[in-house]
Amino acid sequence: MVRQRAAPSTPAAERAAAAAKKATAAKKAAAAARNAQKGAGSGSSKSSWNLMSALYVAIGVLVLAVVVATLQQQGHLFQAAEQPSTDAAAKRAPLPPVEDRSRGMSIKSIAERAKSLPCKNRHTDRDCHNFARHGHCSEAPGWMAVFCPASCNTCELKDPSVRCDAERIGYERTPALEPGSIDDLFANLPARYPEYNVTYLSRPPSGPWVVKFHNFLDDEEINTLINQAAGDLQRSTDQGGFSEDGVQEQVISQGRTSENAWCDDECESNPIVQRVMNRIAEATKVPQDNFESFQLLRYQIGQQYTRHHDSSASDNEMLAGPRILTFFLYLSDVEAGGGTRFTDLKPPITNNPERGSAILWPSVTNDDPRRIDSKTFHQALPVEKGTKLAANIWIHQYNYVLPNLHGCTGSFSEFE
Known part of the structure; x- marks a missing residue:
């Protein structure tokens, strides 16, 4: 109602x-x-x-x-x-400034304004009522609370501070990394995986950990990942600020000009994709519940992603915590350009695409997994000749799947 x-x-x-x-x-x-x-x-x-x-x-x-x-x-x-009406106040209140265009801003800063939101469906009432009849209020509670609250009678959950209360959703924060565990993880990778000929592109004390796995993927796995993206690629976006109900803005920028597609539930249930994800979980010692979905990428001539960081200090306010690791897979060779360059190292290092290989690096520090490692800023260099195909998984400090289900990560996908 x-x-x-x-x-x-x-x-x-x-x-x-x-x-x-x-x-x-x-x-x-x-x-x-x-x-x-x-x-x-x-x-x-x-x-x-x-x-x-x-x-x-x-x-x-x-x-x-x-x-x-x-x-x-x-x-x-x-x-x-006199106090202005809640509707007028909400319209006049400006969005807080974005702290980092690549990751967005604090969700806490907009929680108070969420209380003034009218309870109405963002989608048409007809669609929302249809979604509700088919059980989506319980199957996709976060999406429905934001886009169809009237149809699910969950108007109070439009406020992310209510919707994302850890006790309400039965959420327990078990950290993937403890202080000191990054050094232990990376130092032991060559001995654990001799079959991948693990090499260090960078390591402490002169730089951050950046390791390369040779022949991490076989041809079947590469082709499966490429086929999952076929027909679904769209212009990549950066993350902007949050709306009052906790939806993160997707921003088209000139700094990121690639195309991407996300590996949805059907994609991730593919046994070959699941095989790759299991191997990444084993290598990083982090459960898949902490993973964002596979992101599938295509860079054509001239396309790039300028200097950026995969994590943000404001991520500590989110239930899933910060992105702690990036696992990046190369699905093609590139004739010229397209390398991954760690820009803030002295000197900078560049890893050129090599089909079937992968690189892994941390986004947080060894001493404090809540603190961003400023040495792992990086960029995807422009492709000069050929096409770069790749995939990556961002890994969080805490369970990502449960907060994402309840609409507490800022990311929302449309129903098919």
């Missing part, structure tokens, strides 16, 4: 009535003063002066009262004493 707003109160009208009474009293006082002046026409100059002063004061009070009453009726005075 759609909530109805109560009729607005009218304190300005009440004040205007009071001012009108004051104006009437002032008129009476002025009349009395004029009568007194007439009666005292032959009195002393001192009495005349007193009467004239009283007359001027009364006239001044009369003029002031009339002005006050007029302004109050027009709603221009004492506005600070």
